[in-house]
Amino acid sequence: xxxxxxxxxxxxxxxxxxxxxxxxxxxxxxxxxxxxxxxxxxxxxxxxxxxxxxxxxxxxxxxxxxxxxxxxxxxxxxxxxxxxxxxxxxxxxxxxxxxxxxxxxxxxxxxxxxxxxxxxxxxxxxxxxxx
Numbered sequence: 001x002x003x004x005x006x007x008x009x010x011x012x013x014x015x016x017x018x019x020x021x022x023x024x025x026x027x028x029x030x031x032x033x034x035x036x037x038x039x040x041x042x043x044x045x046x047x048x049x050x051x052x053x054x055x056x057x058x059x060x061x062x063x064x065x066x067x068x069x070x071x072x073x074x075x076x077x078x079x080x081x082x083x084x085x086x087x088x089x090x091x092x093x094x095x096x097x098x099x100x101x102x103x104x105x106x107x108x109x110x111x112x113x114x115x116x117x118x119x120x121x122x123x124x125x126x127x128x129x130x131x
Contacts, residue, residue: 017041045080049089053078055116056091063110064097071097076111089120 007022009029016037018029029044031037042050053076064071075094080087093111095104111117 014038020047049078049080052089052091052114052116052120055114056093056111059114060093060095060107060110063107069097069099069103071095071099073097 005023007020009018009020011018016031016035017040020027020029028041029047030040031043032039037043056076056078057074060074060076061071064074073094073096075096077092077094078089080089082088091111093107095107099107
């Protein structure tokens with residue numbers, strides 16, 4: 001089994017505002033005003049969508065750089081819809097650059113191979129302990 005770096009979330013008495021620590025970085029998560037938070041940061045669902053969008057963009061940029069293709073910008077938009085027994089992610093990728101149809105097909109394949117995409121489309125097991 002491969003272990004990856006961990007993150008820590010710390011919440012105090014300030015309603016829903018949560019400090020997230022990942023290595024040398026810290027972020028704030030919160031809930032919107034409408035749910036009783038103060039909207040000081042993205043909510044957990046936002047972080048999940050950001051993870052897929054970021055991983056997709058970085059994976060594509062790595063591939064494009066390795067191939068030395070002329071691409072100025074990659075924009076990845078991710079949304080999701082929760083249905084009864086599943087969650088449907090919609091990912092839209094805009095590539096600003098000189099890429100032909102064959103290259104676009106390859107980029108779509110590469111996007112579907114990003115590590116977060118693979119994680120979300122394979123069985124996930126969560127082991128939890130309470131101390």
